[in-house]
Amino acid sequence: MTSTVHTAPPAGAATAVVSERAEPKSARHLPGEASMWAFVIGDLVIFSVYFTIYMLYRIWNHQMFLESQQQLSQTLGLLNTLLLLTSSWFVALSVQLARAGEIARAARLIVGGSACGLAFVVVKAFEWSDKVGQDFVFTTNDFFMFYYMLTGVHLLHVFLGLGILLFMWRELGTAAQPRVAMLETGATYWHMVDLLWLIIYALVYLMR
């Protein structure tokens, strides 16, 4: 057992990044881990495939998509978009403050961001149950199939993101020296969730 210890990296790669960040640097800086960016780009590509397939089905049955689209609640869609934008704003501010050492304020902003994320989930649950109550379900037609699929897979990303925000909050609350790289990594994921929603909102709710 003991022979395994000495082979471990001395302090972990993340702390090395932080100390690098601490000294003033004019050079360009990759926010968060490179591997998270690999994930984000791959996820964006996967979603692009969903969006493209959605667009094809949409033009193949444009009229039906428009009629079904009309059954959506535009107000709830707008509310959810504003919630996620606000949440993203809070998290972006939080990273900025954490970098400047204002840890307590940064933690409060993470709480705000999580609250907006949770509100998004609540609104989504209400919206879905309302639609199901009106007998618009996953198998109703192709539009609702895509509606539930796109918003559903996005919602799963939101759940994962809320978990990540929790870890960020814990990092800010408990670590003596919060790892900025870790916060940036989590924030990158959360902004991606926001970004994907902006496109889903335009494609599913707004476009005609």
Added chain:
Amino acid sequence: MISIRRNKLTLIWLLLCALTVASYLAATKLEGATYFVSAPITTGVLIAALIKSRFVMHHFMELRAAPSWLGGICDGWLVVLFGVIFVVYWSAI
């Protein structure tokens, strides 16, 4: 102490919200109660979405300070995705 009120991120957030509300109004209030195919509305909301996406990536995800190859990849992705969406949409009208 960093000010939130006089912060570039806050300005960006306000712009994003304004664009969102504008697209919402355009899509729901411009053309009456029944939805029909409308290239101007679609083009408008898609351009708004493109601008918003770019803002989120550039300022929230901090691509403006990131190595330029990463910004290039992300901008390239936006161009390709919205290009495909536009082409598919216009091919049907």
Added chain:
Amino acid sequence: MRTKDQTISLWLAPVTAAVLLLAFCLFRGFLPPLSPAMSAEAVASFYKENAGWIRLSMVIMNLWGIMLIPFYMVIVIQMKRMATPSHVFAYAYLGAASGGGALLALANLFWLMAAFRPDRGAELIQLLNDLGWMTFTAPIGMIVAQNVTLALAILMDARPQPVFPRWVAHYSIVTGILIAPGALAMVYQSGPFAWDGLFAFWIRNSAFALYIAVMFFVVRAAIRQQAVEEGVPA
């Protein structure tokens, strides 16, 4: 004190073998095995006439067939005692053993389902019978993997006094080769490789039974060796 449970599990093996042999003899479809060439009506009337015996034998197999797993796990533990570079083969053996157990349980259920309402349409009874036989006979990959990983581990065991003697490795491989033609039951409906054929039924199952019997003595010796090494009475 780490060998008592192993000894108990070891002795569960002959008990299980006896129970399986009993179930095997009570299931009229094994002696001789039902032919894949039987018509649906013949299969249905077989189940109608022998429903009681089939249920009895298959419930016995259902209850006690998986009891071979503790014995397999003793082999895993003995594999982990070997001076192999890593325990990778022991874990492969463990995974393969659990996969194989699931298949036996599934085959058994198909036969029981066929016997549950034998007055069902003949085609349905035939289908359940086909599924039972195919699941029982063909998926030999897991058993073969068990034998191969055990053999490799034995060959790499660098202890001065190996846990299992080296001939067990060769014997495992031979048994694996004898069992492997069971997969051909997916290809042939008649002849020696059909599920009632010489290779896929008689040789496959006898090789397996003999292997368990031989392994009983081999594992017993290994447990005794462990007890001596650890200074514990076996």
Added chain:
Amino acid sequence: MSATMMDVSARLASAMPTPAPKAHIQYRRNSKLDQWICFWSIPVFYVFFGLVFVCLTRTMPPPSANVSQAGAISFFQSVAGVTNTHIGFALLVFSLGFYAMNNALVVVQMKRMEGVSQAMAYAYIVVLSLGALPGCMFIAIVYSVAAMRPDRDPQLVSMLYDMGMLSYVGSLGCFVAQYVVFVIAVLLDKRRIFPKWIAYFSIWVIFTEILAGPIFAFKTGPFAWDGAISFWLGTVVWVFWQFSFTICLYKAIKRQPLDEVVPA
């Protein structure tokens, strides 16, 4: 073979500074031969896998989910006429044993991690031993039974056709559990046995697995079992993941010090 191994081990043992507590422990530190055997079983298994599913049995890409009973029968007749289904699945059930070796290898590497209990390693092997039955074995059994008697009642042939495809494309939980367990272990591991990015890549696979759930509700469109999203996108992402994962595994074994003692 054994003589040379002991020879090598003796030389290595004498070169090692740490005294070994028991005589036999020094022998096990001499090579990674067993892990390499298991590693090379991965390409062997996937060659078999591709040969069986793509070339022989024509179940990948999957046949249409939207077929009549006659269509199901003609699938088995056309493919089974040349006994490809039979030979294919016989090869598959034979080669599935390699799969057990692949998974055991991941267990050994996961047990080397630090900051993670061995629960994740055990969970990994259990979910995959379970998953082999619905995810791979079941279609082999059911399709061989169907191809064996294509003159069965058409309803039954059609049912077997669905049973095979639904179990093969639709066995999701075992594999979702595999990826979740793997992600948790890799992200918590302080030694970085596997790089972080492979954990992130696994999250894509989790999401694409989840999007194969709708195959149980659709016979046409992107969510049918042969659909663009449920099958094609999921498969592309999975193949990409499997390649990256295999490379990571290779590097992990390569980097493992010869004298390292993996916890039992």
